[in-house]
């Protein structure tokens with residue numbers, strides 16, 4: 098750990114407001130922990146409502162100027178920020194591993210993926226369209242223009258400390274919106290370093306603020322009640338998302354919601370089993386299962402269920418668990434003790450109802466918040482683990498006999514974020530992809546995220562899309578101008 102002290106002293110730990118780092122108006126700070134050891138890494142300033150209003154004041158002041166900045170210039174700032182992230186990619190990767198716990202190789206993957214939103218939206222900034230048509234009556238022109246929504250608030254989770262921020266900051270800044278980011282309290286450091294990179298890239302003061310706080314409900318609530326705020330983009334759990342949607346009604350804020358998931362991973366009897374197990378490892382074990390897109394339920398055709406389960410268990414047996422910054426580690430700790438205990442309770446509940454543990458099935462001794470990679474089979478319909486988001490390295494296997502049964506079971510959830518399935522039959526691939534009630538489908542693959550693709554869910558998994566050419570639309574208003582001929 099001593100090797101990381103230079104890195105930690107280089108990260109700004111104040112509130113990032115008006116282009117520089119500030120202490121909280123309360124003078125208070127809070128601890129940021131290393132989930133692999135339970136030790137304190139450093140402290141950050143604990144933002145208050147007064148600080149948040151100050152950041153919004155500065156965002157609202159610079160908003161007209163930023164909206165009027167040439168798209169090419171906004172684009173170049175975003176591009177330079179992407180270059181800055183790439184130049185400091187190892188620092189970002191180490192920081193993500195330190196505060197969030199994932200293995201360093203995966204953190205490097207997140208830096209590439211998260212950084213890509215800055216490059217992608219740098220390219221989109223100069224392609225914000227509009228349209229003009231002649232009115233059908235012939236008595237005028239219909240001109241449609243796109244304008245930035247205005248100051249926006251991003252509230253982000255801890256599982257991808259960089260990417261969940263850049264996926265919002267990229268399109269907001271490209272569209273001409275200013276943005277305040279409220280990062281998760283477990284992982285504020287990565288966003289604070291990013292704010293510094295943006296300042297070095299030439300972003301004008303006030304356009305981007307980062308406000309860590311231990312009191313998210315009060316600080317976010319005060320910002321949402323302030324008439325200067327025009328938009329909220331939230332990524333997190335469905336219950337908190339619902340509370341924010343309710344609050345957003347007061348000011349009719351434009352909202353984007355990336356919420357929880359309960360992804361089915363279907364393996365049909367005509368699947369390539371080895372490929373399906375590769376996909377399953379990625380869809381389940383990447384990020385320790387702490388991903389909204391993580392496979393929550395493996396629905397496996399009964400004729401191949403034992404074969405698939407055994408091969409998966411054999412692969413899981415090769416997983417090295419430990420602190421993410423140690424060589425060769427493939428699975429890090431869960432984010433905190435609460436999350437580890439929640440995961441343990443879900444497994445215990447399934448086992449109490451008759452499920453069989455095929456491998457793992459228990460928390461690992463500390464320090465740190467580790468849970469053994471686990472496979473459970475014969476999970477009865479009433480088990481909570483089938484309906485709740487697991488957010489841990491637990492593969493839950495359920496058998497099925499017909500395609501219709503698999504689809505009905507996949508769709509039997511209030512969530513609708515991602516789904517995966519494996520088949521070698523093209524007709525089935527097209528039919529099943531259409532039948533799944535989700536925003537994203539992986540066909541014969543276990544990883545789907547791409548900055549150039551629209552990421553988002555249906556049902557209680559969210560509203561709107563991030564990434565792709567769709568992502569910037571979340572930060573633009575449509576204005577119709579009627580012109581006489």
Ligand code: NAD
Nearest residue numbers: 253254255280281313314317333334337355356357358389
């Ligand atoms: P969370 O909902 O507890 O917290 C998310 C953020 O909201 C944090 O910054 C937190 O401080 C803040 N927050 C908490 N309560 C709040 C309140 N009352 N008002 C305003 N802000 C509040 O979620 P989490 O545990 O940090 O993240 C895990 C969840 O995020 C999972 O459900 C996961 O599926 C979801 N997630 C979704 C996506 C997606 O794109 N759909 C991506 C990543 C994570």
